[in-house]
Amino acid sequence: MDAKTSKVSIVGAGAVGSTLAYAGLMRGFARTVALYDINTAKVEAEALDLAQGIQFMPEATVLGSSDVGVCEDSDVVVVTAGAKQQPGQSRMDLAGATISLMDKVIPPLIKVAPNAIYILVTNPVDVVTYAAIKKSGMDPAQMFGSGTVLDSSRLRHEIAMECDVAVGNVHAYIAGEHGDTEVALWSSASIGGLPLNEWKGRDGKVVMTQEARERIHHDVMRSAYTIIEGKGATNYAIGAAGARIVEAVLGDQRRVLPVSTLIDYPGVGEICMSLPAVVGRHGIEHQVDVPVDEAERAALDASARSIRDTAEKFGAA
Numbered sequence: 001m002d003a004k005t006s007k008v009s010i011v012g013a014g015a016v017g018s019t020l021a022y023a024g025l026m027r028g029f030a031r032t033v034a035l036y037d038i039n040t041a042k043v044e045a046e047a048l049d050l051a052q053g054i055q056f057m058p059e060a061t062v063l064g065s066s067d068v069g070v071c072e073d074s075d076v077v078v079v080t081a082g083a084k085q086q087p088g089q090s091r092m093d094l095a096g097a098t099i100s101l102m103d104k105v106i107p108p109l110i111k112v113a114p115n116a117i118y119i120l121v122t123n124p125v126d127v128v129t130y131a132a133i134k135k136s137g138m139d140p141a142q143m144f145g146s147g148t149v150l151d152s153s154r155l156r157h158e159i160a161m162e163c164d165v166a167v168g169n170v171h172a173y174i175a176g177e178h179g180d181t182e183v184a185l186w187s188s189a190s191i192g193g194l195p196l197n198e199w200k201g202r203d204g205k206v207v208m209t210q211e212a213r214e215r216i217h218h219d220v221m222r223s224a225y226t227i228i229e230g231k232g233a234t235n236y237a238i239g240a241a242g243a244r245i246v247e248a249v250l251g252d253q254r255r256v257l258p259v260s261t262l263i264d265y266p267g268v269g270e271i272c273m274s275l276p277a278v279v280g281r282h283g284i285e286h287q288v289d290v291p292v293d294e295a296e297r298a299a300l301d302a303s304a305r306s307i308r309d310t311a312e313k314f315g316a317a
Contacts, residue, residue, distance in 0.1 A: 005031035006250050009071035009113065011105060012081030013037035013046045013064065016121060019239030020078060021050055021062075028058030029247050034074065037081070040066040074113040076246050079132075081105060082122030094123050095314045099131045106136050117249050117283045118143040119259075121242050125178045126260045126307045127314065130272040133262055141284040145260030147274030148174040150241040151182055152258050154223050158216040163199055163207050165191055172196065173258050173290065174220065175274050176303030182274075183300050184217045187293040245279065252281035256288055263287070265304040273307055 008030040010017045014037075021033055033050070037043035047064025054060060063070050071077060082098040102122075109118075118138065120129045129145035136143070151174035160167035172189035174182050186208075189196035201207045227234045248255040258274045261284050265271055276288040292300065 006076075007032040007034065007074045008076045008078065008246055008250070009034040009036060009074040009109075009116075011036050011071070011077065011079045011109065012122075013039065013043040014080065015233045015235040016238055016242070017078075017080035018046045018050075019235040020080060020121070020242040021046070023239045023243040024246060025050060025054070025057050025060055025062070027243055027247065028060070029243055029250060030060065030075070032061045032063065034063040034065070034070045036065060036068060036070050038066055068108045068112055071109055072112040074116045076119065076249055077109055077113055077116045078119045078121055078242055078246065079105065079109075080121045080242070082128070095127050095310055098122055098124070098128050099314055102128055102132050103135065106132050110136060110138070116142075119146060119242065119245055119249075120144070121146040121238065123178070124310065126272045126274070127311045129260050130262065130270075130307075130311055131314075133272070139283075140262035141282060144262075144277075144284055145178070145272060145274075146238070146242055146245060147260035148176070148178050148182060148258045149245060149274075150238050151178060151220060151274075153237060153241060154220045155184060155216070158220060159189070159191070159196070159208070162212055162216065163191060164201065173276055175258055175276070175290075176300050177273060177307050178260065180221065181299075181303040181306045182221060183296055183303055184213070184220070185290060185292060185296055186213055187296060188290050248279040249281060249283065254278050254280045254285060259284070261287070265308075267301070268304040268308050271304055271307045271311065273304055 010021050013035045035043050035047050043064040047062050051062040122128055125145040133140055133143050155172050155174050156167050156170040159170045169192045173185045175185055176183040191199050196208050199207050224234050256276050257279050258276050260272045260274045261277055262272050276290050278285040
């Protein structure tokens, strides 16, 4: 009897999808990686280019097709297809076009891969994930968005640079919307177990002052705009972040990640937004109740209302 091997399908062979495939193959996240895109020449070329580098990666089979059947029996399906964010556009500006695309893409995928864990990596991820869950009828534990995993990585990078420590020693989350109302959870942030607001530099002074926190939060929130203005798209960090989420699922790592999940937010109602959650082989295992201070709670309330308003505007709620 043949042993079951893992299969990851990536929908969309653009900058994000192809980079996510590359990052995952380099990390050896699955035995089979399938790319699916309506542009036949593009998807076949990306698959061939990736496959020809397998000698230098963990062994895997790479497939590429414009036929949705290439995704059959996937363990994980990552949806990166969506409207491209242009310079000056907010993520919410993409809502209508991307939700319409999901209406066409998701049903055929579920037909060929009904038992897969679905990870949406397309903007605006919170609203699109909510619409996809509601319209597909999928179990919310089985379908979720990449949320603020990337934003949290950006935050940790900036904190590490400011405090002159390795980024692996920084624990901090961005929560709420993946977008302009995202919230930095400063009150629970730490370096090496020490609360962030107590961290001191070589001169003995507290590093993360109010001014430093505000500057870093602004830079994190504007990162995508800066990158898009400079090179047209973000792909490396989100590709690596997406691959990391897939690893958490396939490896049943039960890793705490701020993914976008369906919740009933007090005073707002059902929405998808990012809060830390345990991610494992069955998708979302459970939410993590991270403590927040009054200012962070107020900011999360505003973020939840913003997501709900956009969802209602585009008929997703």
